[in-house]
Amino acid sequence: MKTVKEGEIRRREILDVARELFVTKGYDHTSVNDILKIVDIAKGTFYYYFASKEEVLEAIILDIVEEGARRAEIIVKDQSIPLLNRIMMAIMAQTPEFEGSEEIKEELHKVENAKLERLYLKAMLKRMTPVLQEPVLECIKEGIAHMEYPTECIETILLLGHMMFDCDTFEWKMEEYPQKIQAFLCHAERMLGTKEGELSGFLQMFGQMP
Amino acid sequence: MKTVKEGEIRRREILDVARELFVTKGYDHTSVNDILKIVDIAKGTFYYYFASKEEVLEAIILDIVEEGARRAEIIVKDQSIPLLNRIMMAIMAQTPEFEGSEEIKEELHKVENAKLERLYLKAMLKRMTPVLQEPVLECIKEGIAHMEYPTECIETILLLGHMMFDCDTFEWKMEEYPQKIQAFLCHAERMLGTKEGELSGFLQMFGQMP
Known part of the structure; x- marks a missing residue:
C-alpha cells in the first residue's frame, strides 16, 4: 500500500x-x-x-503563486532593507518570474485562459495579503505610513499591481509605462499615507517592465 | 442590394x-x-x-458597456448634482444593471467565461475613462480634488470598483462588505486628493450591494 x-x-x-x-x-x-x-x-x-491536463496546469499555477510568496517572505524578513522598501520589493519579487517558463506565462495570458489568470489572481491575493500585513503594520507603528484600513490597502495595491503590470488590462503602449508606473506609485503612497515621493525611487526598479 | x-x-x-x-x-x-x-x-x-453564438454574446456585452456609459454621461452633465457626487454616481450608474438580464450577468460571471468578463472590463475602461475626465478636471480646477494623474486616477478607481464589487475577485463574505466599501471610498478620496470623509456618504448608496 x-x-x-x-x-x-x-x-x-x-x-x-x-x-x-x-x-x-x-x-x-x-x-x-x-x-x-x-x-x-x-x-x-x-x-x-x-482529472485533466488543465488541472495539472492549474496546480502548476498554484505552485507559481507559492514560489512567489516565498520570495516575498524572504524579503519581508530582511531587516537590512528599509521597511517601506521591503513592502514594495516583496510585491515585485512575488510577480511570477516564469524562469524559462515563457510558455506557461503565455498560457496564463491567452485570452481563452482568462479563467487561469483569474485563478492566479485569487490565489495570489489570498496568499500575499498576510505576508505584507506585518511590515505594513510596522510602518504604521513607526509613523512611516498612516492608514485606517491596512488589510484593504494591501489588497488594493496587490490587485492594482497585477491588473496593471502583469496582465495588461489597459493595453498601454510601451511609451506610456513610465507615466503609468509613476501614477501607480503616487497612488500607493497616498493609500499608504506615506510622505509624498517616498516611493518614487521604485520607478527605476519597475524599469525592466513590462 | x-x-x-x-x-x-x-x-x-x-x-x-x-x-x-x-x-x-x-x-x-x-x-x-x-x-x-x-x-x-x-x-x-x-x-x-x-461568426458564432458567442460572438453575439460579445456584441451584447459591448452594448451593455455602451448603455452603462450613456447613463453615466447623463449624470456627469447634470449640473444640479455636486461635482464630486457626479463622479461617484456616474461610476455607479455605469455598472451594468442587466435589467431582467440575470442570465447574461450569470453568463458574464461564470468561471468559464472569464474571457467575457475581461472583454467587458477592457471595453468599460476605454469607454468610461473619457466620460469621467471632464468632471474630474473640474474638481481639480475648483480645488475640490488635488492630483497629478487625473486619467490614471480615474482608470484606477474604475478598475477597483469593477474588480471589487462587480466581479467578486476577493470572494468577500456579506458581512465584510461595509468595511470593504468604506476602505474603497477612503482610498478613492486619497487618490482624488479630496478632504477626508468627503465620499463617506456613498456608503449608503453602495448599500444595495453586492
Whole structure:
C-alpha cells in the first residue's frame, strides 16, 4: 500500500515533468501521454491525481503563486532593507518570474485562459495579503505610513499591481509605462499615507517592465 | 442590394432577439436556430453578421458597456448634482444593471467565461475613462480634488470598483462588505486628493450591494 508521502512524491513528479514539458514543447503540444511516458506511470495513475491536463496546469499555477510568496517572505524578513522598501520589493519579487517558463506565462495570458489568470489572481491575493500585513503594520507603528484600513490597502495595491503590470488590462503602449508606473506609485503612497515621493525611487526598479 | 443601414438594422434585430432569448431561456439553452426562427432569416444571413453564438454574446456585452456609459454621461452633465457626487454616481450608474438580464450577468460571471468578463472590463475602461475626465478636471480646477494623474486616477478607481464589487475577485463574505466599501471610498478620496470623509456618504448608496 502506498503511503501518503509516496503519493505526494508521485504527484510532485507529475507536476515537475509536466511543467518541464509545457515549457519546452508548449502546453498545447504536450499530451497526457507525453507526461505518462516520462514519469513512467499508467494512465490510471495519472488520472488518480489529476482529472485533466488543465488541472495539472492549474496546480502548476498554484505552485507559481507559492514560489512567489516565498520570495516575498524572504524579503519581508530582511531587516537590512528599509521597511517601506521591503513592502514594495516583496510585491515585485512575488510577480511570477516564469524562469524559462515563457510558455506557461503565455498560457496564463491567452485570452481563452482568462479563467487561469483569474485563478492566479485569487490565489495570489489570498496568499500575499498576510505576508505584507506585518511590515505594513510596522510602518504604521513607526509613523512611516498612516492608514485606517491596512488589510484593504494591501489588497488594493496587490490587485492594482497585477491588473496593471502583469496582465495588461489597459493595453498601454510601451511609451506610456513610465507615466503609468509613476501614477501607480503616487497612488500607493497616498493609500499608504506615506510622505509624498517616498516611493518614487521604485520607478527605476519597475524599469525592466513590462 | 442591401444598404448599409439595412444591414445595421438586421444586425440589431439579431442582437435584440438573442438578448431576449438569452435572458428568458438562458445562453446555454439558446441555439443559433432559435434565433434564426424568431428573426426569420436563413442560417447564412446570421453567419454573415456573426461568426458564432458567442460572438453575439460579445456584441451584447459591448452594448451593455455602451448603455452603462450613456447613463453615466447623463449624470456627469447634470449640473444640479455636486461635482464630486457626479463622479461617484456616474461610476455607479455605469455598472451594468442587466435589467431582467440575470442570465447574461450569470453568463458574464461564470468561471468559464472569464474571457467575457475581461472583454467587458477592457471595453468599460476605454469607454468610461473619457466620460469621467471632464468632471474630474473640474474638481481639480475648483480645488475640490488635488492630483497629478487625473486619467490614471480615474482608470484606477474604475478598475477597483469593477474588480471589487462587480466581479467578486476577493470572494468577500456579506458581512465584510461595509468595511470593504468604506476602505474603497477612503482610498478613492486619497487618490482624488479630496478632504477626508468627503465620499463617506456613498456608503449608503453602495448599500444595495453586492
